[in-house]
Structures are given as structure tokens and as C-alpha cells.
Amino acid sequence: MSAAVPQPAVPHLAVTDLVAGYVPDVPILRGASLRVDDGEIVAVLGPNGAGKSTLVKAVAGLVPARSGDILVRGESIRGLATHKLVGTGVAYVPQVGNVFTRLSVEENLELGGLGAPAKMRQRIAEMYALFPDLARFRRLAAGRLSGGQRQMVAVARALMAEPHLLMLDEPSAGLSPKMVELVFQKLLEIRSNAVSILLVEQNAKAALAICDRGYVLAEGRERFEGSGHDLLASPEVGALYLGSTTRLAS
Ligand SMILES: Nc1ncnc2c1ncn2[C@@H]1O[C@H](COP(=O)(O)OP(=O)(O)OP(=O)(O)O)[C@@H](O)[C@H]1O
Ligand SMILES: [Mg+2]
Structure with a gap:
């Protein structure tokens, strides 16, 4: 051999x-x-x-x-x-317009998720562990966040689908x-x-x-x-x- x-x-x-x-x-x-x-x-x-x-x-x-x-x-x-x-x-976060400003932080994350509700909850919890600020503002409309926080929402939403890239x-x-x-x-x-x-x-x-x-x-x-x-x-x-x-x- x-x-x-x-x-x-x-x-x-x-x-x-x-x-x-x-x-x-x-x-x-x-x-x-x-x-x-x-x-x-x-x-x-x-x-x-x-x-x-x-x-x-x-x-x-x-x-x-x-x-x-x-x-x-x-x-x-x-x-x-x-x-x-x-x-x-592969997940993509565009240069502009990368969050739904009228939806809450959590609703933005939900839109990025795939799979069953239990899996979705678990992934959202992982995103809040990675971005603790987002957990604090979960019920707030994404449009009311600062630019940096909005960028975090966009990244977290992209990560919801568990991309490799x-x-x-x-x-x-x-x-x-x-x-x-x-x-x-x-x-x-x-x-x-x-x-x-x-x-x-x-x-x-x-x-x-x-x-x-x-x-x-x-x-x-x-x-x-x-x-x-x-x-x-x-x-x-x-x-x-x-x-x-x-x-x-x-
Ligand atoms: N929607 C579009 N329709 C036609 N041409 C476009 C469009 N978007 C960009 N271009 C052209 O494509 C070229 C490259 O643009 P692109 O947006 O990829 O540049 P970039 O490197 O991302 O620049 P920046 O640093 O300003 O974001 C430019 O000449 C631009 O005018
Ligand atoms: Mg560009």
C-alpha cells in the first residue's frame, strides 16, 4: 500500500x-x-x-x-x-443598505437564519454572545442604532446562516x-x-x-x-x- x-x-x-x-x-x-x-x-x-x-x-x-x-x-x-x-x-454584507432599519435587531437576525425554530434560537444566542451590545438592543429598530452597531447587526445577520466564508x-x-x-x-x-x-x-x-x-x-x-x-x-x-x-x- x-x-x-x-x-x-x-x-x-x-x-x-x-x-x-x-x-x-x-x-x-x-x-x-x-x-x-x-x-x-x-x-x-x-x-x-x-x-x-x-x-x-x-x-x-x-x-x-x-x-x-x-x-x-x-x-x-x-x-x-x-x-x-x-x-x-458564502455570506455577503453589502457596502450600503445592509440592515432593515425598521425591523428590530432580533427580526434582522431572524431574517438571516435558516432551519428549525430551536436552531434559530440557538444561533441568535450565539450572535448575542459574540455581540453583547446587540442583546441589549434586541427590541430596538436597527435604524436607531449607531453606525458601528448597525454594522454589527449586518455581520451577525450574515453569520446566522453559518457560512464558511x-x-x-x-x-x-x-x-x-x-x-x-x-x-x-x-x-x-x-x-x-x-x-x-x-x-x-x-x-x-x-x-x-x-x-x-x-x-x-x-x-x-x-x-x-x-x-x-x-x-x-x-x-x-x-x-x-x-x-x-x-x-x-x-
Ligand atoms: N450600478 C452600476 N452601474 C454601472 N456602473 C457602475 C455601477 N456601480 C459601479 N459602477 C462603476 O464600476 C466602477 C467600479 O466601481 P466599484 O463600486 O466596484 O468601485 P470600488 O472599488 O468599490 O470603489 P469605492 O472605493 O468607491 O467603493 C466605477 O467606474 C463605477 O462607476
Ligand atoms: Mg465599493
């Missing part, structure tokens, strides 16, 4: 040479590739209009892919209807530095519960500080890939953001 040959792990998400856009013949993504491995936090950075949101929307089936592929745990989901994404174990589009937008730190600490906690994370961010410094790897998108393609540490130290990445050779880390 021969010894078992170790197989390379299948990425949670692999996007290869993706061309996608809102209207035919106007590609916004022009051959973008990235992957998220088991247990990773992967940041997607880049200037305004680089295509970061379009990339996660394309994975979520909200923007049609014209060519290339999107694999979740090795299986193509290209062309999959958005409402079927949850069945593949969480895609977040700019969770730090509009938050105070202290709130950004809190939300990002939660992402580390979520990752330690066996959820991989694809994190689209404008806040490059904060994202690179917590990610395992990152990609910098520009003009619909990944221009740089590296560890958070290497990207922070890269003069080219600094130049793309700051218009000079200053590093983000300096």
Missing part, C-alpha cells in the same frame, strides 16, 4: 481571470484573480472606482460575469442566482477609529470560529493590520498581492494610495 499523497487544500473561494461589468462590452473587472484559503482574512484594497465592490457583487451573482470563473470550495458558482449563494456557505464590503465606512478597531477585533474573533473572510476596505492601514494576505486592485485587476506586512511596507502600494513613495506603514 502506498503512502497517501497529501492533497493541496481547496480554497474557500477562487476567482480566476474574472471579466465582469454592469453592461455588455463595458468591463469593470478586466481579468481579476484572487483566492481565500481556509481560515484566512484576505483584504481587497484599492482606490475609489477600482472595482472592489464589483468584485464581491460578481461573486454574489449581482453583476454578471462575462468570462473567467468563480469557484467556491472547488465548484463553479458562476451564473448562480444570488438567493442560492447562502446554500454554498464571509464577504464584507467596507465594514469600517463612516465609523470612528475606535469603532473600526472594535469591528475588526470582531472579525478576528469570527475567523477563530472557522469562518474565512474576504474584506473589501478603503481603510487600507487597518485592513492590512489584521489580514493574512491582501490584494490591491486597480482598474479592474489585482496589481499587488502579498502579506499584510509586505503590502504595508511597499512603496508602490503607498504610492497608489498617497500619490508619493511614502509607505502606508511609515
